[in-house]
Amino acid sequence: MKKDDWIKKMDETWENMDKKLHIDVPETDEMLQQISSGEKRYRERMHRELCGFIILACVLVSFYILIAVHITWAFYVLQIISIIAVVVLLLVERSKGRVT
Amino acid sequence: MEESAESISIENAKHDKSAFSQLFQQYYTFLYRYLFKLTMNKEMTEDLLQETMIRAYINLPKYRYQSKFSTWLISIATRLYLDEQRKKTRDRKRQQQLTENEKRKIKWELEQGNLDWSLHLDLFASLSIETRTLILLRHYYGYSLEEISAMTKLRKGTVKSRIHYALKKLREEWSDEKR
Incomplete structure (x- = not known):
């Protein structure tokens, strides 16, 4: 990789920063405590997000049923929208590596 | 030899919190330095580092040695x-560039920590967050x-x-500044 003057000077600045920066590495016990509380927080957040998603899905499905029952052509439109939504969801999940 | 020792530590860390914290301690300084260069703020660095540690612990079973x-x-x-x-996203400008106030605050914090604020850092801080990272x-x-x-x-x-x-x-x- 080609390094010009500017990059060299910037590297020097960062190296200097690394040398001067005082870092206190936490003890194992402290880390364990942080992991436990953080993990709990993370699981709670995931749980909240899942609940929110389920509520949203229920609302949308109710809306879907309501429209599909009352307007005949809307049933077909909603079918197409659902198929597109599933394809988009699968593509997103595939890009994240969760679906192959 | 070193790599296999590391993979043993990683495998142990997948099942044992204590082994994980010992493993993470080895990378703590490396990650701290990296995040500090991005944020230039100690509090933010420590918060991000803690979050990184938790995410790494939770996702460690998914680590497949595809990268270091x-x-x-x-x-x-x-x-x-x-x-x-x-x-x-509410404050779009803040997201794009560091404001003058923030720069002043960062300069002050660096000086408190006996770190220099150079012209290079000044120019570097004027870039968007994403570009600085890249x-x-x-x-x-x-x-x-x-x-x-x-x-x-992002795309290559x-x-x-x-x-x-x-x-x-x-x-x-x-x-221009040198002239």
Whole structure:
């Protein structure tokens, strides 16, 4: 990789920063405590997000049923929208590596 | 030999919190330095580092040795940092560039920690958060464009062009300042 003057000077600045920066590495016990509380927080957040998603899905499905029952052509439109939504969801999940 | 010792530690860390914290301690300084260069703020660095540690612990069973462990950790830290900054969409300008007030605050904090604020840092801080991350990863840490692309979830071409134009801008501003 080609390094010009500017990059060299910037590297020097960062190296200097690394040398001067005082870092206190936490003890194992402290880390364990942080992991436990953080993990709990993370699981709670995931749980909240899942609940929110389920509520949203229920609302949308109710809306879907309501429209599909009352307007005949809307049933077909909603079918197409659902198929597109599933394809988009699968593509997103595939890009994240969760679906192959 | 060293690599197999590390993979043993990683395998142990997948099942044991204590082994994980010992493993993470080895990378703590490396990650701290990286995040500090991005944020230039100790509190933010420590918060991000703690979050990185938790995410790494939770996702460790998914680690498949496709990259170095340090690269994997730096990817988590980078994504967390970028996601956090992207969430701050209400104030678009703040997301794009550091304001003068923030720069002053950072300068003051660095001086308190006996660190110098150079013209280079000043120019570097004037770039957008994403571009700063890309330049740091490419030119200081030496990651390939493919690795950076995977870390930041940006296309390889986008990474390349953003680095190119940012460096061009920096060089121009630097030569203007020198005159």
